[in-house]
Amino acid sequence: MSQKNLIVAFGGVSPEHEVSVLTAIQAISALEESSYNCIPLYITKSGRWLTGEKLLDLSNYKEISKLESDAISCAFVKDETGRTLLKEQESAGFFSKPKSYPVYAVLCAFHGSEGENGSFQGVCEMMNVPYSGSGVLGSSLGMDKVKAKLVATANGIPVTKAVNFYESDWEKEQEEIINVAEDFGYPLIVKPVSLGSSIGVAIANTREELVNSIETAFRYDAHLLIEEAVNPLMEINCSVIGTPEDCRPSVCEKPLGQTETLSFEDKYQSGGGEKGMASADRVIPADISKELTKKIRDLATKTFSVLDASGIARLDFLVNANTKEVYFNEINTIPGSFSFYLWDKSDIPFNMLLEELIDIGLKKHREKNGRVRSYETNLLSEKAIKGIKGLKGSKN
Structure with missing residues (x-):
């Protein structure tokens, strides 16, 4: 059976970057005997897209700067037939040419921020490639x-009782926010709204701890949540x-x-x-x-x-x-x-x-492409364009 290119996407600009690497390597290892040819798509903490065999070895991540220099820049591109490829932007060696991998599907192994919040899923939608996990709406929610x-x-x-606020709210309404939260009774739980893996989460048993926890959590997110504790x-x-x-x-x-x-x-x-x-x-x-x-x-x-x-x-x-x-x-x-x-x-x-x-x-992708995805109109016909040009000269 011929192998199909499965792009395993991971890393990303996220505090959960390292956790994502672990998840991706676990998945690639589990799929060794499958019909898929796993191609790594590693997004660095600075947002660079990289690929290459060295990204498949977990031990290489101990020297991340060397790994990034050894890996190969890449991007999603469309060929002349409209097919999506993961294309290397440079060659792996002096005598080799950049490779291109037709994308069969993408396995999303990100955790947190741009990889899990719907942003990368939106890229997949724009490139019309099948991808695993929730769509843009479900991911962002x-x-x-x-x-x-x-x-x-x-x-x-x-759900538990909670109050949420932005950093700008905290600067202007600190006392009011604290009073609302304290009505729930201590202990209280402070959380960044858009992070996972318990990063920035703290338990506060006093007002002083509450304020300190909030100030710390703002290092990770501009939107926070204070919840009553169960x-x-x-x-x-x-x-x-x-x-x-x-x-x-x-x-x-x-x-x-x-x-x-x-x-x-x-x-x-x-x-x-x-x-x-x-x-x-x-x-x-x-x-x-x-x-x-x-x-x-x-x-x-x-x-x-x-x-x-x-x-x-x-x-x-x-x-x-x-x-x-x-x-x-x-x-x-x-x-x-x-x-x-x-x-x-x-x-x-x-x-x-x-x-x-x-x-x-794959099934979701087939269903999406089975629907009408374009609507033919004459909006850009010569007559319509003349009408639009005429609007420029009209007065209210």
């Missing part, structure tokens, strides 16, 4: 915790695969962190770091009742659908350990390690999970 909660609330999905807290996560019209949940997990809320270190460095999200300590399946498991899985699929997610996502929930009340916390539209550890416990190995993820993207 998933990255914005405030908008995601608004959509969830409008659809009867419970106490006593139990975090339960569930992955979902499919489309808004047809999706199914994985088993649930109960993450185990060193603090009340999982930190970046809890998620990615507890097992040495090289396994990405799969290194975190967790109980799978979560040791909760059948009733609570069903409730969370049902909420996960409903939230996945109303947020217009697609592909694989992980939905995180906050549970009051005493009352068993459940609150939607956030959705990760490209979860660390593609949440393969949850699907492995659901009897789907990583390679098959990735194959299904790619197939979902």
